[in-house]
Amino acid sequence: MTSKTSTSTSTTPADTQTDTHDTRDTHTTPAGTNIDNLLHETRRFAPSDEFRATAVATEELYERASGDRPAFWGEQSKTLLHWHTPFTRTLDWSNPPFAKWFDDGTLNVAYNCLDRHVKAGNGDRIALNWEGEPGDSRSFTYSELTAEVKKAANVLISLGIGQGDRVAIYLPMIPEALISMLAVARIGAVHSVVFGGFSAESLRARIDDASAKLVITADGGWRKGKVSPLKPAVDAALALPGTNTATGTGDTTPGTHTVTNVLVVKRGNNPVDWNPDLDLWWHDELANANPEHEAQPFPAENPLFILYTSGTTGKPKGILHTSGGYLTQAAFTHKNVFDLHPETDVYWSTADVGWITGHTYVVYGPLANGATQVIYEGTPDVPHPGRWWEIIEKYKVSILYAAPTAIRTFMKLGRQIPDAFDLTSLRLLGSVGEPINPEAWVWYRDVIGGGTTPIVDTWWQTETGAIMISALPGVTTLKPGSAQVPLPGLDIQVLDDQGNPVPKNSGGLLVVAEPWPSMLRGIWGDPDRFVETYYSQFPGRYFAGDGARLDRDGDIWLLGRVDDVMNVSGHRLSTAEIESSLVSHPRVAEAAVVGASDETTGQAVVAFVIVRASQEGDLVQEIDVLSAELRVHVATQIGAIARPRQVFIVAELPKTRSGKIMRRLLRDLAEGREIGDTTTLADTQVMNIISGSIAR
Ligand code: WT7
Numbered sequence: 122m123t124s125k126t127s128t129s130t131s132t133t134p135a136d137t138q139t140d141t142h143d144t145r146d147t148h149t150t151p152a153g154t155n156i157d158n159l160l161h162e163t164r165r166f167a168p169s170d171e172f173r174a175t176a177v178a179t180e181e182l183y184e185r186a187s188g189d190r191p192a193f194w195g196e197q198s199k200t201l202l203h204w205h206t207p208f209t210r211t212l213d214w215s216n217p218p219f220a221k222w223f224d225d226g227t228l229n230v231a232y233n234c235l236d237r238h239v240k241a242g243n244g245d246r247i248a249l250n251w252e253g254e255p256g257d258s259r260s261f262t263y264s265e266l267t268a269e270v271k272k273a274a275n276v277l278i279s280l281g282i283g284q285g286d287r288v289a290i291y292l293p294m295i296p297e298a299l300i301s302m303l304a305v306a307r308i309g310a311v312h313s314v315v316f317g318g319f320s321a322e323s324l325r326a327r328i329d330d331a332s333a334k335l336v337i338t339a340d341g342g343w344r345k346g347k348v349s350p351l352k353p354a355v356d357a358a359l360a361l362p363g364t365n366t367a368t369g370t371g372d373t374t375p376g377t378h379t380v381t382n383v384l385v386v387k388r389g390n391n392p393v394d395w396n397p398d399l400d401l402w403w404h405d406e407l408a409n410a411n412p413e414h415e416a417q418p419f420p421a422e423n424p425l426f427i428l429y430t431s432g433t434t435g436k437p438k439g440i441l442h443t444s445g446g447y448l449t450q451a452a453f454t455h456k457n458v459f460d461l462h463p464e465t466d467v468y469w470s471t472a473d474v475g476w477i478t479g480h481t482y483v484v485y486g487p488l489a490n491g492a493t494q495v496i497y498e499g500t501p502d503v504p505h506p507g508r509w510w511e512i513i514e515k516y517k518v519s520i521l522y523a524a525p526t527a528i529r530t531f532m533k534l535g536r537q538i539p540d541a542f543d544l545t546s547l548r549l550l551g552s553v554g555e556p557i558n559p560e561a562w563v564w565y566r567d568v569i570g571g572g573t574t575p576i577v578d579t580w581w582q583t584e585t586g587a588i589m590i591s592a593l594p595g596v597t598t599l600k601p602g603s604a605q606v607p608l609p610g611l612d613i614q615v616l617d618d619q620g621n622p623v624p625k626n627s628g629g630l631l632v633v634a635e636p637w638p639s640m641l642r643g644i645w646g647d648p649d650r651f652v653e654t655y656y657s658q659f660p661g662r663y664f665a666g667d668g669a670r671l672d673r674d675g676d677i678w679l680l681g682r683v684d685d686v687m688n689v690s691g692h693r694l695s696t697a698e699i700e701s702s703l704v705s706h707p708r709v710a711e712a713a714v715v716g717a718s719d720e721t722t723g724q725a726v727v728a729f730v731i732v733r734a735s736q737e738g739d740l741v742q743e744i745d746v747l748s749a750e751l752r753v754h755v756a757t758q759i760g761a762i763a764r765p766r767q768v769f770i771v772a773e774l775p776k777t778r779s780g781k782i783m784r785r786l787l788r789d790l791a792e793g794r795e796i797g798d799t800t801t802l803a804d805t806q807v808m809n810i811i812s813g814s815i816a817r
Contacts, residue, residue, distance in 0.1 A: 162603075165600060166575070172548075177595070178595055179595060194222070194449060195208070195223070197453050197610070198223060198446075201456070202233050202449060202452065204223075204227065206227040207226055209226075219648075221421075222421060223446060224421050224445075226445055227419060229307065230448055230485070231304070233448060238263045243263055246262060246493060247260055249266060250496070250516050259296060269296075272407045272412055273303075275411045282308065282334060282335055284309035287334060288301075288337060289313050289333040290313070290315065290338075291337070292342070292386065293342020293349075295386065298474045299474065302474065305426075306444075313333060316473060318475070318760045318762055319475075321357035325363075328358065329364040333380060335381065338351050338355045339385065339387070339388040342388050350393075360376050362374065362375045363377055382400075384403050385401065386403040421443070421444055424441060426442055427441055428476075428480060428583055430477075433654075435700070440477075441642045446639055447587070450638045454587045459520050459522070459551060460520070460595060466519045467494070468494045468519070469497075469522070476583075486587070497512055513547065514543045517546040519547060519549070521569070522550075523550075525558070531569075539568055539569055547574055549574055550570050550575070552576060555690075555691050557576075559602040563601055577592050580667075584663075585637070585641075587639040603676045604679055615628070615631055625673050626673050627670065628671075630668060632662045632665065634662045634663075687716030694716075694762070698763070699726060699759065702763070703768075706750075708732050709751070711731040713728070713729045715788045725765075729768075729774060729787055729811070730770055730771065731770075744770050748767075767791070773804070773807045773810050775802055786808060790815065
């Protein structure tokens, strides 16, 4: 709950506890399926002999990882990556929870993703098949991509960017997004990619938090059949007052910021304002750039990127990842979970580079492994609802990695759409971002995978950097709806509130009990929040924020978040962040936001607001207008993904005697269920009042 008088979050560890119980006692997954029904899912899919015959990962991998885990990762790292200076140490956990991996080794992340494949004779292999939304396309071989990144690296250097400097990237899904990220990595700088759907305000907060020196953007990109402008949002962001964070300039004067240049890719051809003091065209700079650039080695723990994600407070967390350990696990998981055969496979992850999936499974994992991949700029239904399937047919995609929300949307449209395309090139499907319900799983396999492809349901987070729980497709007998087993080399457990592992057939909280190579190294500028958020619940062990259940075989079923974090279409949103956006509107006195289960998006944002007393008189007739206005307000302030599905104007909010909002009751209302136990409410009549105002 957030109110005018108290705009900070009211979530304390004690509050989270209450919600923890709420979530697990109902045993409901975010998609609204009852977990007890799920656990009766009996369909099983063993790997076919044909798949097994060429599988990259075999049973033996678990055996090899079963002893000394850091030593296992050390072996993997040496096999998968090129180290300029080989490391002699694996894990340093002398200052938990601040891990160091391979810390006396040096490497260059971009060299690993580019030059070494060219040196190995694979320069002519296609790295990237890019498909623009309007139907234009571009391809890059590894040699060509390397050449572009070298030029871009020289441009960055000429703009004064060096090791450790932060570069904000605010681009559509175009090749320049990958080229920018790799160029930043190549010179040892740190990228902070901000999803193009985020607002100017959100972009500015991220620029300030990281004190970014440079912004790389585009005039605009194609989305939903038209050009969606980006450069104007950068201009607006830089004109805003600063957010005065600990790590920013500390100066809140409008127009004062840390950015010294804005590099602009021409993509949308939409008109843009030009500030000659800051703005530079990407194509001009690259055309004049020196094509030679030799990659220098950097320490394994050199920061690689910051990526912001929502937590339980209103302020997004800058999750920090470093180089050697991250790239090791990115490459390892991409190869073994997706069964990658780089000479023959065509891989496609539909994620945007604005999310962690786009970092690890569009940029770093696939390119470190020398894969050939497809990337697509636009939306799945433009210009027609078969666009994804058309792309798979065109490029003969063999591995597809997508989100359950997309699968459920296609399911609703009907199988006649994918059936019109040749999808026989597909041999493996992946799922990520939220639990995939068994019906969607089986549809995905039958209709998209021709009834034969394995599906890997991969659990992980922005913080984990890479996949943590997943089947191995040549080994595991698949169970629709369950992410199943920790990957080799990881210690993942389900614990009760006291920190004891739960027995089979019961639920608890998901933790990672030992450090792993691609783990976050902290929250940018806020080490205390890092320890508090992840390592205070169970000291020494990483608390993921998810509830989970072990079935009778010991397989893991994810039950969704146990904190005030929602999962909408596989994207993480904070209730507190949306609440503070709502109360920043002049008409709103108090707001409470819940994630209500939604058939397509998993969860949807539902808001309950109390409007300011002085203005209540003229309310009745304009409730619809105001609630529409508030939805737009949130979308403008945070980004379209945060726009509430519904905003209910209510007279009261349900609170306990200590003033804590009982979200569980609001969730009951939002999901149209009978209201649960109200005995702990300060005023037990309040739910009748609220139901009354919603019905009105
Ligand atoms: C949260 C992390 C990992 C990339 C995309 C999201 C949920 C993620 C699964 C899955 C059930 C999943 C969890 C997690 N989640 N994958 N396979 N099954 N839940 O990254 O934004 O950092 O969100 O997404 O709740 O905590 P993210």
